Structure formats: structure tokens, C-alpha cells
Amino acid sequence: MSSTPLAPGLNPAPAADLYKHWTPETLRFSDLDRMRHVNNVSTISLYEDGWLRFVDDGEMAVANNIAWRVDYMGIDFRKQLHYRDDLLVGTRLAGVNNGCLRVSHILLRDGAPVGVAERLVTAIDRRTGRPADVPAHILSEALSAAEPDMRAPFMASNKTDWAREFEPKDTYRVWRDDIFRFADMDADERIGRLTQLKLVESGRVGLIQDIGPPTADLNIIWMAAHVSLNFLTWPDLRSSARTGLRIEGFGNSSCHIRHTIFSEGRMIATGGAVVALANRKTLKSVQIPAPLRALLENAPDSNVPPSERYDPAKMFRDQTQG
Structure with a gap:
């Protein structure tokens, strides 16, 4: 059993102006838990929505036979969320990690960060289910945006x-x-x-x-x-x-x-x-x-x-x- 201080989570939230893709989110009453705060899994669903819209809007457009497999998700809860909060999810490519593309998210409330998330994704050939080469234009963008290694x-x-x-x-x-x-x-x-x-x-x-x-x-x-x-x-x-x-x-x-x-x-x-x-x-x-x-x-x-x-x-x- 470790008695030394342990890292709290992911890296500090990057500047919001690094993000070009934004998804506005509206919280629902059903997102609240018994403490009347937004449930943790409901918060994670906001990042999932941001990721899917990021892909659907063409930010990671690939051939029809290529899909993206999410291998890892890490989420930091920085502030409690409440019903009627106005939120924005920012999503962007942030580098390459262990052979996977690294995708970064930030959650803003009134322009201030209240949470961050990271995911690692792999390109998959739909026909074989095996990893495929990442299209050159996406790999180039990921490498150009590379940040320090993830701390997770x-x-x-x-x-x-x-x-x-x-x-x-x-x-x-x-x-x-x-x-x-x-x-x-x-x-x-x-x-x-x-x-x-x-x-x-x-x-x-x-x-x-x-x-x-x-x-x-x-x-x-x-x-x-x-x-x-x-x-x-x-x-x-x-x-x-x-x-x-x-x-x-x-x-x-x-x-x-x-x-x-x-x-x-x-x-x-x-x-x-x-x-x-x-x-x-x-x-x-x-x-x-x-x-x-x-x-x-x-x-x-x-x-x-x-x-x-x-x-x-x-x-x-x-x-x-x-």
C-alpha cells in the first residue's frame, strides 16, 4: 500500500483558445444525482457527445472502411456542475501516445474550465477489425499539436x-x-x-x-x-x-x-x-x-x-x- 502522495489526475487544463471544435450542451433534470449535483457519468456523457460530433463534423474524416476505436478515457472533475449550467465541450487532436491518437477535451462553464478529459483512439479497419494506418493528414495534425506526455x-x-x-x-x-x-x-x-x-x-x-x-x-x-x-x-x-x-x-x-x-x-x-x-x-x-x-x-x-x-x-x- 502506497503512503506517498499520488498524482491527482490529468495534466492542467490547456488554454481554451487551442480548441477549434465546440459542442454546446444543455443539462437535463435527469442528469442530477441525489445530492442535486450533475452525476459523474452524466458529465462524462458530455465529453462523449463532443467526441462523436467532432468525428461526425469531419474533423477526423476517413474512408468508409475506417472506424475509430476508443482504447482509453480519463476524466478530471474540477468543479461541481448544477442544473441550468450553460456548458461548452471543446475537442481537438492533441498528439500521439503509445501509437494511439490522443484526443483532448475541455468543459467550459461561462468561459471558465470546469473539467478536462483525454482519450486514446486507434484507427480500425471495419472489414478485418484490425488496426489500420492513420490517414496522413490526421497524423500530421496530431503530431503538430503534440503536447507533453499524458499524466494519468x-x-x-x-x-x-x-x-x-x-x-x-x-x-x-x-x-x-x-x-x-x-x-x-x-x-x-x-x-x-x-x-x-x-x-x-x-x-x-x-x-x-x-x-x-x-x-x-x-x-x-x-x-x-x-x-x-x-x-x-x-x-x-x-x-x-x-x-x-x-x-x-x-x-x-x-x-x-x-x-x-x-x-x-x-x-x-x-x-x-x-x-x-x-x-x-x-x-x-x-x-x-x-x-x-x-x-x-x-x-x-x-x-x-x-x-x-x-x-x-x-x-x-x-x-x-x-
């Missing part, structure tokens, strides 16, 4: 060896079981990336809730700072999913959680998340107490009875009504 805490170092880079499933102590639903399929009739991100989100929230409140002060809460997934293969609709989680290490106020999705014995996607302990009113970070670290490290042995699980939305509601 859970990005696999070698895309051709991802499945062997991470430990086998028996190293995970916390598990969440689920099944795939028809509504989880995307337009390409595959279990979409957002569905997989929902699985790891549910697993992470469950791990945190099952050990009870982080402190006696109800204003001290866990906040997601970063989440990432390396996408390895497509799961089958008729299969089940098992998400394994374990504590990877701690910073002063942050906890790194490794998560991997398995289905029918196969590793589907793997990555991790960084959650930070903070005061919900001031949004300032709070040092993680030693007893809380021990509870997280010992989960699920340290799980509390169901009636004592951590439910911040219910606690705030009960406190207000009381």
Missing part, C-alpha cells in the same frame, strides 16, 4: 499488453455483481463505454458507503476527482458483469481505487478512480484520518450493517427535517 494514474503503458499489465481478479477484495441490459447497448449494438463507467461508479460508491460515514461531521464528504478506464474488449449483452475493486493507495486527502470489470471470465475494462475527502460547503480538501484509511483498506471486512451505511443525501435530508 491508471492509464496502461502499452496498449498491446494491457490485459497482462494488471493483476488477476483474485487480488480484488470488493465485488459488485450486475447484468447487462438491452438499454446498455449503443448505436453500434455494443455494451457502451458509458455503461461500463456506470458499473465502476456503482462499485466505487458501494465500497465507500459500506464502511459508514467518513467522519462524524456530515459536511465532510467524498468527491470524485478523477476516473479512467482502459477498454479491452466488448462484453456480450447476454452475459453478467463482475466489478472488482481495491484500494491502491492514499494521498494526504485522496484515495486511489483500482477497478476492473470482468465478464464470463474475461477482463473487459480496467482503470481506477481518485476520490478526495472534502468539506462540501467550502470545497476544501480534508486530511484522511488514519482510522478511515484502515476501514477502507480492510473492506469488506470493515463493512457496517446495512442500516449504518453511508448515505449523505439521506443524512442531509434528515438533518434538515430534524
Whole structure:
């Protein structure tokens, strides 16, 4: 278990004027979670929309037999989002990383950055399903925009060896079981990336809730700072999913959680998340107490009875009504 400070997430947000493609986004009431903030996966869906429109608008136009496969996504949550926020998603090519094209996103609210995301994509021949050469004009643009190497805490170092880079499933102590639903399929009739991100989100929230409140002060809460997934293969609709989680290490106020999705014995996607302990009113970070670290490290042995699980939305509601 690491006791040294860990990197919070991706590189600092680049200047907004580097982006030429913009997608305006309108938040919906259904994007809110029980804390009345925009849900993390709903936020990620904004970047997905920006990416698809970036491709559809011809910014990465290729021959009909070429498609783009997303191999990695990393997202930093910089500010909380609220209903009725006016948002813009900027998308651009940002370089080449591990043989993949690097695509950068920025999320703006009233002109100020509130989040960033990165993805690595590979050109795929639709006829064979194998990697294809990136068209020269796109590769040239990516190389001309090259930025410093990505700093991402859970990005696999070698895309051709991802499945062997991470430990086998028996190293995970916390598990969440689920099944795939028809509504989880995307337009390409595959279990979409957002569905997989929902699985790891549910697993992470469950791990945190099952050990009870982080402190006696109800204003001290866990906040997601970063989440990432390396996408390895497509799961089958008729299969089940098992998400394994374990504590990877701690910073002063942050906890790194490794998560991997398995289905029918196969590793589907793997990555991790960084959650930070903070005061919900001031949004300032709070040092993680030693007893809380021990509870997280010992989960699920340290799980509390169901009636004592951590439910911040219910606690705030009960406190207000009381």
C-alpha cells in the first residue's frame, strides 16, 4: 500500500483558445444525482457527445472502411456542475501516445474550465477489425499539436499488453455483481463505454458507503476527482458483469481505487478512480484520518450493517427535517 502522495489526475487544463471544435450542451433534470449535483457519468456523457460530433463534423474524416476505436478515457472533475449550467465541450487532436491518437477535451462553464478529459483512439479497419494506418493528414495534425506526455494514474503503458499489465481478479477484495441490459447497448449494438463507467461508479460508491460515514461531521464528504478506464474488449449483452475493486493507495486527502470489470471470465475494462475527502460547503480538501484509511483498506471486512451505511443525501435530508 502506497503512503506517498499520488498524482491527482490529468495534466492542467490547456488554454481554451487551442480548441477549434465546440459542442454546446444543455443539462437535463435527469442528469442530477441525489445530492442535486450533475452525476459523474452524466458529465462524462458530455465529453462523449463532443467526441462523436467532432468525428461526425469531419474533423477526423476517413474512408468508409475506417472506424475509430476508443482504447482509453480519463476524466478530471474540477468543479461541481448544477442544473441550468450553460456548458461548452471543446475537442481537438492533441498528439500521439503509445501509437494511439490522443484526443483532448475541455468543459467550459461561462468561459471558465470546469473539467478536462483525454482519450486514446486507434484507427480500425471495419472489414478485418484490425488496426489500420492513420490517414496522413490526421497524423500530421496530431503530431503538430503534440503536447507533453499524458499524466494519468491508471492509464496502461502499452496498449498491446494491457490485459497482462494488471493483476488477476483474485487480488480484488470488493465485488459488485450486475447484468447487462438491452438499454446498455449503443448505436453500434455494443455494451457502451458509458455503461461500463456506470458499473465502476456503482462499485466505487458501494465500497465507500459500506464502511459508514467518513467522519462524524456530515459536511465532510467524498468527491470524485478523477476516473479512467482502459477498454479491452466488448462484453456480450447476454452475459453478467463482475466489478472488482481495491484500494491502491492514499494521498494526504485522496484515495486511489483500482477497478476492473470482468465478464464470463474475461477482463473487459480496467482503470481506477481518485476520490478526495472534502468539506462540501467550502470545497476544501480534508486530511484522511488514519482510522478511515484502515476501514477502507480492510473492506469488506470493515463493512457496517446495512442500516449504518453511508448515505449523505439521506443524512442531509434528515438533518434538515430534524
